[in-house]
Every structure is written in C-alpha cells, then in structure tokens.
Amino acid sequence: MPLYLIRQDLTRMDCDAIVNPSNPNLVPGGGLDAAIHRAAGPQLADACRSLGGCPVGEARVTEAFSLPCRWVIHTAGPVWHGGWFGEQKKLERCYQSCFTCARELGCASLAIPLIGAGSNGVPETRVLPVAMQTLEACLLETDMTVYLVVFGKEAYALSQRLRDDVESYIDDHYVQQAHPLYTERNVPERFDASRHMPLPGAASGRRLSPRRKADEDSVSEESVCLEAAMPMAQAAFGAADGDLRLTLELDEPFSVKLLRLIDQKGMDDVACYKKANVSRQTWYKILNEKGYKPNKKTVLSFAVALELTLDETQTLLESVGFVLSGSSLFDVILMYCLSHGIYSVTEIDAILFQYDQETLYSKA
Numbered sequence: 332m333p334l335y336l337i338r339q340d341l342t343r344m345d346c347d348a349i350v351n352p353s354n355p356n357l358v359p360g361g362g363l364d365a366a367i368h369r370a371a372g373p374q375l376a377d378a379c380r381s382l383g384g385c386p387v388g389e390a391r392v393t394e395a396f397s398l399p400c401r402w403v404i405h406t407a408g409p410v411w412h413g414g415w416f417g418e419q420k421k422l423e424r425c426y427q428s429c430f431t432c433a434r435e436l437g438c439a440s441l442a443i444p445l446i447g448a449g450s451n452g453v454p455e456t457r458v459l460p461v462a463m464q465t466l467e468a469c470l471l472e473t474d475m476t477v478y479l480v481v482f483g484k485e486a487y488a489l490s491q492r493l494r495d496d497v498e499s500y501i502d503d504h505y506v507q508q509a510h511p512l513y514t515e516r517n518v519p520e521r522f523d524a525s526r527h528m529p530l531p532g533a534a535s536g537r538r539l540s541p542r543r544k545a546d547e548d549s550v551s552e553e554s555v556c557l558e559a560a561m562p563m564a565q566a567a568f569g570a571a572d573g574d575l576r577l578t579l580e581l582d583e584p585f586s587v588k589l590l591r592l593i594d595q596k597g598m599d600d601v602a603c604y605k606k607a608n609v610s611r612q613t614w615y616k617i618l619n620e621k622g623y624k625p626n627k628k629t630v631l632s633f634a635v636a637l638e639l640t641l642d643e644t645q646t647l648l649e650s651v652g653f654v655l656s657g658s659s660l661f662d663v664i665l666m667y668c669l670s671h672g673i674y675s676v677t678e679i680d681a682i683l684f685q686y687d688q689e690t691l692y693s694k695a
Contacts, residue, residue, distance in 0.1 A: 333608040334466055334477050336680050336690045339442075341480045342370035347438035348402040349395070350429045352446045355407045356384050357391065362449055363482075372397040379405065388424035390432045400442070404432045411452035419461060422447050426465040434473060442478040456490050459681050471602075474611055481684070489685055497682055500667040506658040585625055585651055586617050589633060592647075596637050607636035627653045631665060631691060635679065641669040661688045 341349055341363060351367045354360055357379040359368040368375050378393040382405075385391045390406040406429050409421040425446050433441040445462055447453035453461075459481075466477055489497070593603050604614040609632055616623050630651060634644040641655075644665075648654055655662040664686060668679050680690040 333610055334463070334470055334479060336463075336479045336481065336684065338482065339478070339480050340482065341442055341444055342366055342398060344442040344478065344480065345399045346440035346442050346476075346478065347400060348392075348404050348433050348436060348441050349398065349400045350390075350441070350443040350446070351403050351405045352408055352444055352451075353379075353385065353405045355387060357382055357405055357407075360450075363444055367398070367403065370398050371395060371403065375403065388421045388428060390425070390428035392432055392436065402433075402436055402438070404429045404441075406446060408446045408451050408453075411447070411454065418453070419457065422453065422461050423465045426462060427469060430466070430469040430475075430477075433475065438475060440476045440478070442480050444480050444482075460678075463680070464675075471605055476610075489681060493678075493682075494685070496671075497664070497667055501660070501663055504657055504666060505660060505663045583650075584621070585623065585630075588647065588650060589617065592633075592637055592639075598637070603633070603636055607632040609633070624651055628691060634669070635674050635691070638672075638674045639669070641666055644669055660686060664688065665691070 349367070351364055352362075353364050359365055359376055359379075374396045375393060378396075379391075382391045382393070385405055385407045387407045387409050390404050393403050393405065395401055395403050406425045408425050409416075409418040411418050426443070429443060430441070443462075443466070445458045447461075448455075448458045462479055466479065470477060590600070593600060596603075598606075604611075607629075609629060613625070613629065617625060627648070630648055630653060631644070634647060639647065645655055655666055657663060657666075661683065664682055665679070668674075668682065673679060683690045
C-alpha cells in the first residue's frame, strides 16, 4: 500500500517495474505496447521473442533496457466478446499475475496501465473498476506502492445514470465558480453548510479497550468539549441507540479520535489504514508523533475507510480544522459520495477524475 491513480506517460515512470499490455505472441503491437518498445529499444523485442509467448491472463518478465525502470512485466489481456466468455475474470488475472511477478522480483514500486482499454474493446465503464478493485485486493497483502497510470480520462467512463445523478447533485450544491463545466449553469441556491452539520446529542457510554482507555486518560481532563465551544461541530453522530457517537475535545490528538472510531467500527488498525490507502509511514506518524496533524485528504481517506456518513465526516474534519465546502468542486463531489453511501475507491476517484479534480488517492 498505497495505490495511486495518476496521469503520466508510463514510459517515463521511474519505478522498479512497469506493465506492458501486450498480446499472446508478445509481438510489438500498437498504442502503449508500441510506445514501450520504442522507449526501451530493439533489445526489448528480442527479449520478448525468447519468452515463447504469454497466454491470456498470465505475465512474463524482461529487462527494461533503455526505460527508466528495472523490469517490464508483459501481460496479454482478453479481447472483449460481450462478456460471455469470462473476459472479466481473465482481465482480473492479468492484474493478479503482474502483481505476483512484481512481488517475486522484490519490487517496491509498480506502474501499471488500464489493461484492456482501447483496441481490446473492454467497455469503458468496466476498465477502471476492474483495475482498482483487483489491485486493492492484492495490496492488502503487501506494502508495495502501485501507480495506476491513466494517460487520459477518455479511456474509461462513468455510467450515464451515475453521471446524471452527480450532475444534478453538483447543480444543487456547488457554489458557482469559474469552473469551465459550470460557467453557464444557473445554480438555484447557495450551498447551505448548516444543512450538513451533525445533529446535537450526547455521547453514549461504551467499553474501551485498555489501549484506547490509556490514550484517552492522557488527554487533559480540563479540555473543553467541541459541543460547547463549536456549535457547528456537535459531539454526537446519529440519534438512535447503537449509532456511531464520538465526543470530540479541544486539543485531543487526532490519533485518539481515530483509534476510538476504529474501535467503534469494530475494525482492525492495520486493515483500516490499508483500506484508507495510507502509507505505513503516515500511520506511524499519526500514532507516535505528538501533535501530528494530518492533511485534509488523509482525514477524508480515513472517513471513507470507516464508511462515515457525511455528517460524521464533517464533524471529524472540523475537529482538526477542516471542512467540506460548497465552494470547492472536489468537496462537493466528496459530499455526494458520502451522502449516497459510496465508499468505493473506484467510484470516488472515477467521478473526481471525470471532473478534472485531483483524485482522493492520487500521488501528491
């Protein structure tokens, strides 16, 4: 972990290995395959000929020659025939095989394109979901850094229904700015942030693990509840018994808040930070550096991993000095996802990418 969705030329990626979407004969073709061969030099084609081909769904390895990486992992993606011949399973195996090869090579970083996009005919609405869902599952078992390299958003698309729903939500909630997609639209009303604040309520009593109780006892008893000091950030999440509730205190470390949430959600610490797509280094800082304040995207990543509601996310953000604002298109798209229960990296980043926004899990 983590997985980064980036716009880049794959042949310029300085990492341990890159993936070449080739064909079963490993004969240089067109598109990205041809670009990789041009950048690597003629030795790459000679090395491919010595491999004796590559069945669909499998992967083979060669040196990278003139490319800035060390290795090229070649895979043969399926040609789409309506989805009736196991094409999606074969596509998933392509990613799994490439990942296995990278692990066997001892790679710390891997750059991989959208396999199947373009001439193979995989539907645009399936290319990105298959890639990200498969890679997410693979990354749960390792700390390898994987870059999913997308040259342009034309390689995939949102479903029309989802796109229409997002458009409608943005029209209702986005404070019109000079964004090119909305310069001619009439937004009916200014976004009212008060509609997205948590409802008042009292924190519920609960049994804490010894570690969490020790963490909370370290916080000064004289700290003031945000419920009293900040009316916009109330202390409770939800109103019904059993709902997630969180008392936020001034100057309380972010780690205490986060660990309490993980306990309340019944999650494992490691599983949570990996699902949040946070590096092990960042996780170490959160737990061990006194006064460490995460950036906004890190807080949002944990909110998505914990499947917090929009109100819960607003409260957590405000407790560390941030807020989701109706004047930011990125923020409004996150509001849409959280309010509609979308916690999939695939869908969130696909929506952001289509609107030319920095993705939640993009490389900074």
